[in-house]
Amino acid sequence: MAVTLTIDHRAAETAADASPERIVPVAAPVAAPVTGGTTEKPSLIGLSREAMGGLLREAGIPDRQVRMRVAQIWHWMYVRGATDFSQMTNVAKDLRADLDRAFTLARPEIVTEQVSTDGTRKWLMKFPPRGAGRPVEIETVYIPEEGRGTLCVSSQVGCTLTCSFCHTGTQKLVRNLTSEEILAQLLVARDRLGDYPDAKPDAEAMMPSEGRLVSNLVMMGMGEPLYNFDHVREALLIASDGDGLSLSKRRITLSTSGVVPMIPKAGEEMGVMLAISLHAVRDELRDELVPLNKKYPIRALLDACRAYPGLSNARRITFEYVMLKGVNDSPADARELVRLLKGIPAKINLIPFNPWPGSAYECSDWDVIERFADVVNHAATPRRSAPRAARHLRRLRPAEVGERADARQGTDGAGSGGQPAGSRHAGDGLGSRRLKARTSSCS
Numbered sequence: 001m002a003v004t005l006t007i008d009h010r011a012a013e014t015a016a017d018a019s020p021e022r023i024v025p026v027a028a029p030v031a032a033p034v035t036g037g038t039t040e041k042p043s044l045i046g047l048s049r050e051a052m053g054g055l056l057r058e059a060g061i062p063d064r065q066v067r068m069r070v071a072q073i074w075h076w077m078y079v080r081g082a083t084d085f086s087q088m089t090n091v092a093k094d095l096r097a098d099l100d101r102a103f104t105l106a107r108p109e110i111v112t113e114q115v116s117t118d119g120t121r122k123w124l125m126k127f128p129p130r131g132a133g134r135p136v137e138i139e140t141v142y143i144p145e146e147g148r149g150t151l152c153v154s155s156q157v158g159c160t161l162t163c164s165f166c167h168t169g170t171q172k173l174v175r176n177l178t179s180e181e182i183l184a185q186l187l188v189a190r191d192r193l194g195d196y197p198d199a200k201p202d203a204e205a206m207m208p209s210e211g212r213l214v215s216n217l218v219m220m221g222m223g224e225p226l227y228n229f230d231h232v233r234e235a236l237l238i239a240s241d242g243d244g245l246s247l248s249k250r251r252i253t254l255s256t257s258g259v260v261p262m263i264p265k266a267g268e269e270m271g272v273m274l275a276i277s278l279h280a281v282r283d284e285l286r287d288e289l290v291p292l293n294k295k296y297p298i299r300a301l302l303d304a305c306r307a308y309p310g311l312s313n314a315r316r317i318t319f320e321y322v323m324l325k326g327v328n329d330s331p332a333d334a335r336e337l338v339r340l341l342k343g344i345p346a347k348i349n350l351i352p353f354n355p356w357p358g359s360a361y362e363c364s365d366w367d368v369i370e371r372f373a374d375v376v377n378h379a380a381t382p383r384r385s386a387p388r389a390a391r392h393l394r395r396l397r398p399a400e401v402g403e404r405a406d407a408r409q410g411t412d413g414a415g416s417g418g419q420p421a422g423s424r425h426a427g428d429g430l431g432s433r434r435l436k437a438r439t440s441s442c443s
């Protein structure tokens with residue numbers, strides 16, 4: 001069984017992880033009127049075709065035209081990135097005006113936009129209260145890498161779970177985001193990056209050299225997505241719709257802290273990749289780090305993983321494991337991790353913890369993280385595969401480790417108390433870098 005060990009700084013690496021001097025605030029364009037009330041017209045963003053068709057009917061579009069109009073609008077919204085009905089040139093002018101009177105395609109207000117020198121971008125977006133009493137703000141983070149661009153999206157404002165290593169866990173749940181708001185995070189990112197066929201990407205920006213600028217979507221921002229199932233499902237089905245945004249389901253990852261009863265439903269109804277916020281190999285410790293474990297202990301969680309629809313070596317489950325000094329980082333923990341994951345096609349992401357004010361934990365020392373990774377690889381791989389991983393690790397210069405550790409310090413304070421809100425299971429309060437041990441079966 002092959003094992004590779006790589007440095008992966010995807011969703012956990014956010015603009016907030018970079019030091020303040022490396023972050024450049026960009027003039028943020030203000031979009032939709034989010035002024036403490038609701039927007040005046042209903043948005044067509046984030047609606048299923050059926051729901052959109054229903055609204056068009058109510059607005060007086062004749063029954064026989066509804067299907068065709070839905071297809072046209074869908075294409076303009078999700079393929080061409082239209083933000084206004086006036087852009088829909090294959091729709092009659094009168095009808096465009098009628099649509100404009102009845103509906104909106106406006107984006108949320110962008111409160112701030114920050115760009116790090118490594119190309120990472122962070123947006124603070126404002127949405128209407130929708131019953132929460134005041135407008136709400138959430139962060140969305142874009143991480144460009146060679147060959148891919150990953151967008152980390154939030155599903156809730158705050159969280160009901162209280163994972164002790166997670167800064168979002170200290171904030172009460174304000175409300176669930178709607179499918180419109182979840183999808184709007186993706187649309188805003190594509191707008192700002194110029195990720196549409198007719199758009200001109202920013203020549204100065206650091207982006208993947210080929211392919212789509214937003215190629216991967218991870219539900220790893222604020223909140224537990226399986227506690228907002230219907231809206232998350234709707235948004236992800238639209239994001240993966242082949243006639244629209246067309247993201248491959250293999251490039252969409254939903255991360256959960258372990259809401260066991262919803263895991264099979266997620267596989268059946270969304271069919272996206274799964275990530276588990278694991279972080280501990282014993283129930284006593286996981287009860288403390290991820291209190292939901294008291295309800296759904298490790299064994300039940302891993303049984304649900306083994307039964308995840310579509311699971312195979314090509315569709316592995318990612319297990320997130322934050323490295324906490326003296327808490328969960330011993331060689332025995334590493335061996336137990338491999339034992340627990342036996343029989344599950346898995347990737348293991350080791351995430352250096354990024355302390356936040358008031359957090360009770362420290363990040364494991366780098367040599368401890370390396371040793372943990374070595375133990376995982378040796379335990380999970382035949383001997384002949386181990387040198388490959390070791391070679392890769394040796395290529396890391398100590399200076400690089402130091403640089404990256406520095407880059408994790410500080411933020412200019414956007415969002416949740418100076419920590420990256422767009423990084424919960426993957427890294428609210430977690431570090432900027434991951435070691436990814438990929439095993440074909442962990443057997």
Ligand code: SF4
Binds near residue numbers: 161162163170221257
């Ligand atoms: S890790 Fe996820 S589920 Fe746990 S408190 Fe943070 S946002 Fe909520």
